[in-house]
Amino acid sequence: MEVLSFLADGLLLSLQPLNLMLILAGVTVGLFIGAMPGLGSVNGVAILLPITFLVPPGSAIIFLAAIYYGAMYGGAISSVTLGIPGASTAVATTFDGRPMALNGKASLALVTAALASFVGGTVANVLFTLFAPLLASVALSFGPPEIFALMLLAFATFVGLGGDDIPKTIFSICFGLVLAAVGFDTISGEPRLVLFEISGFLRGIGFIVLAIGVYGIGEMLWTLEQTRGEVTTTNPKMTIKGLVSDTKEAARKGWRGTMIGSFLGFFVGVLPAAGATPGSLMSYGVAKMLSKNPKAYGTGIPDGVAAPEAANNSASTGAMLPMLTLGIPGSPTTAILLGGMVIWGLTPGPRLFANESEFVWGLIGSFYVSNVAALFINLAFIPLFVWMLRMPFTILAPLIFVLSIIGGFAAARSMHDLWMIVIFGIGAFFLRKFDYPLAPAVLAIVLGPIAESTMRQSLLLSSGDPMIFLNRPIAGPITVIAIILILLPALKLLRRKKAVATA
Amino acid sequence: MNLTKRLFIGMAAGAAFTSLPLTAFAQDWQPKRPIDFTIMAGPGGGADQIARFVQAVVEANDLTNRPLVPTNRGGGSGAEALLHLKDTRDADHTLMVTLNSFYTTPIRQEALGVDIETFTPITMMGVDPFVLWVHKDSGITTFEEYVAKVKEMDGEFVMGGTGSGQEDSIVIAYMAGAYGLKIKYIPYDGGGAVAKDLAGKQIMATVNNPSEAKGFYEAGDFVPLLAFSDARMDAYPDVPTLKEKGHDFSYYNQRAIVGAPGMSDEAAAYYREVFGKVYDSAEWQDYLASESMSPLPMDEAQTRAYWTTQVQNHRKLLAEIGG
Known part of the structure; x- marks a missing residue:
């Protein structure tokens, strides 16, 4: 039980006045950065990194980790209230969070998101504390074939996401994969699909650009057309009593999604190269797949909010693990944290736990404290965010438009991105009119680049033999499950046709 | 303190x-x-x-x-x-x-x-600077053993590095040309991912910058074999340079x-x-x-x-x- 005494020391360290103050400040700042569309934890941590030069390294990383945590909570807020994902990690939260808000259940959605985030964070913290070294070796055993198998599994879970219309889902995935291919080929280093020779496409099409276009602009157009501006978001006054009953309801209706998200998210987060965005999308897909009533997903149910929110918090903690134990960032934000640690004169990697044990355990202790602080700060702000929804849609729509544009610009400071957001928004509106599911395209643009490079690396390793995905002990079973999941709906379809034919 | x-x-x-x-x-x-x-x-x-x-x-x-x-x-x-x-x-x-x-x-x-x-x-x-690294479990401790091993495996020796035509591939291509080595080269997005896959023994050797490999070296997982610097490096005084081996190349x-x-x-x-x-x-x-x-x-x-x-x-x- 050596671990427990280390953890106790860490908790005490993070409760020191300076550190506690930094945690509260970091969580609050993170909450708002996360809630701002386009700005996510990556931007928050990058912008505030230089400030941390003024405090000791232990406190500096606690501050940055608190921002990271706060942003994960905050991302859900605009996903639910405005339908624009606050951060890339909260895209999946819009799938059910936005319908809930339109059904007048915004406060329930926000409470569900906060509680799921808290549980996800806590589960991840406990797993991290107990199994850090073991999990690090698991992460190392995932080479390119294993990561590709996992990506295949993620796509497989999403084939079910578009409802029964599998051809349209597959079309949507393929469309996302094509968008993901724009830019540069990492294997050969050659530019490809640089449309019309516009240099902006050299960077590729950013995930955040697609997400803001589809969910910010596209959703706004859709709502306007459906309701002619007469959106009725009935919102009861927020009271303590309401909060308590929401909490109870969230716990009752969201526990399944929370559990799936907490564990799956953590695991995906631990694998370098993945991170919280794929973690939350995959958790949504898996929660839907395992549900008794998958059709309810997307109509506004607490499980659909809980799964991605639990997952993005637990994945963020998970992504810290390869960063601290291997010196390899598991997500873009941890990449910047890693840079920070180098600046403060620490060497992340296998020796960090032994050489800088006070630093590491102080940080782990701060995860626990940040998580509790984020829950309460978030709950305290929920009435404010719900109040925003009482604005008439004629005011809200321009606000969504402005936030989408500002958020889209802030991410990369490029006009090119803004045009793409508008084009994607309009395109998404028409695709939706024709009943094309858009979530699979968003998933494809996140996972596509990872899937492509790992597949090609694997085939280089095996000199072109695709059996490499089947004859390795970890990759093999994952690939088999993925293939079965992809074939399952096709089999069902066949059987139904046969049943009709024989009847 | x-x-x-x-x-x-x-x-x-x-x-x-x-x-x-x-x-x-x-x-x-x-x-x-x-x-x-x-x-x-x-x-x-x-x-x-x-x-x-x-x-x-x-x-x-x-x-x-x-x-x-x-x-x-x-x-x-x-x-x-x-x-x-x-x-x-x-x-x-x-x-x-x-x-x-x-x-x-x-x-x-x-x-x-x-x-x-x-x-x-x-x-x-x-x-x-760039340094040639292998995993300690490979049993390779010198550059000569490395060359012998690569030749013995005849094209099946796997190295990782950054994208084609970028720094790592230039260093590896030069070394391979100078010693007549056949190497299977796997490109990655960045040096961090390369180091991680050497630690996980997915690949057999890398030419990471010392800053990328330092953590694993200090933990004893990585063994440096050769430096591509002009003179021996202060942090790795026992590691010979490619110049000492008679090739006028530093990178x-x-x-x-x-x-x-x-x-x-x-x-x-x-x-x-x-x-x-x-x-x-x-x-x-x-x-x-x-x-x-x-x-x-x-x-x-x-x-x-x-x-x-x-x-x-x-x-x-x-x-x-x-x-």
Whole structure:
């Protein structure tokens, strides 16, 4: 039980006045950065990194980790209230969070998101504390074939996401994969699909650009057309009593999604190269797949909010693990944290736990404290965010438009991105009119680049033999499950046709 | 205790800076807007770490009257950053942190129309050497054993590195050519991912920068076999260089600050003073030492001459390796 005494020391360290103050400040700042569309934890941590030069390294990383945590909570807020994902990690939260808000259940959605985030964070913290070294070796055993198998599994879970219309889902995935291919080929280093020779496409099409276009602009157009501006978001006054009953309801209706998200998210987060965005999308897909009533997903149910929110918090903690134990960032934000640690004169990697044990355990202790602080700060702000929804849609729509544009610009400071957001928004509106599911395209643009490079690396390793995905002990079973999941709906379809034919 | 000591040193360095006479900056030209600090690579890599470190030093010592705004423009092996600098409308407020794709990308992508010799040299912050690493479980302890092993495996020896035509592949291709080695090369997105897959024994050897492999080396997982530096490195005194083995080849990753083409002389002078102070700071000197980077101080004319030779060398190397 050596671990427990280390953890106790860490908790005490993070409760020191300076550190506690930094945690509260970091969580609050993170909450708002996360809630701002386009700005996510990556931007928050990058912008505030230089400030941390003024405090000791232990406190500096606690501050940055608190921002990271706060942003994960905050991302859900605009996903639910405005339908624009606050951060890339909260895209999946819009799938059910936005319908809930339109059904007048915004406060329930926000409470569900906060509680799921808290549980996800806590589960991840406990797993991290107990199994850090073991999990690090698991992460190392995932080479390119294993990561590709996992990506295949993620796509497989999403084939079910578009409802029964599998051809349209597959079309949507393929469309996302094509968008993901724009830019540069990492294997050969050659530019490809640089449309019309516009240099902006050299960077590729950013995930955040697609997400803001589809969910910010596209959703706004859709709502306007459906309701002619007469959106009725009935919102009861927020009271303590309401909060308590929401909490109870969230716990009752969201526990399944929370559990799936907490564990799956953590695991995906631990694998370098993945991170919280794929973690939350995959958790949504898996929660839907395992549900008794998958059709309810997307109509506004607490499980659909809980799964991605639990997952993005637990994945963020998970992504810290390869960063601290291997010196390899598991997500873009941890990449910047890693840079920070180098600046403060620490060497992340296998020796960090032994050489800088006070630093590491102080940080782990701060995860626990940040998580509790984020829950309460978030709950305290929920009435404010719900109040925003009482604005008439004629005011809200321009606000969504402005936030989408500002958020889209802030991410990369490029006009090119803004045009793409508008084009994607309009395109998404028409695709939706024709009943094309858009979530699979968003998933494809996140996972596509990872899937492509790992597949090609694997085939280089095996000199072109695709059996490499089947004859390795970890990759093999994952690939088999993925293939079965992809074939399952096709089999069902066949059987139904046969049943009709024989009847 | 450790923390307080570090804090104290940091504060002392900060105090030393703030007490410098302000007249040092009382020049004709001062930035009027936030300064665009473009990074030629994605977040988390070597260039990114350096950019953020430099920004932190500037910020902590209040060296500029307008902030540096770091933006990652890593697309297309730095093509995006190069085009951004080339096409900027505000050359006096546009800087870039480079790596060697500064040389290789314009050669490989002639269609970009980027001529780096039009860019404005600011400050050479140092150069990062390359080292050949294997996993300790491979049982290989010397470069000669490595060569024998690669030959024995006849094309099945797997090495990882950054993308084709980039730094790692150039070093590996040169070594393979010099010793007649057949190597299966797997390109990755960044040096961190390469080091991780060597630690997980997915690949058999790498040519990571010491900063990327240091953690695993200190833990005893990685064994350094050969350095591609001009002389033996202080941190790895027992590791021979390729030059000692009789091949006239050394290779470094350039870590420099570069200004946009067409930057005014006054602005360039201002930035040279600012980054010169960063270079001389205790923080940067400690960083160079801890990351095993070598200093390479140069003035403007020397930098231009250095660029010309680097472009020629890279053109030759890329032609040789067919990149």
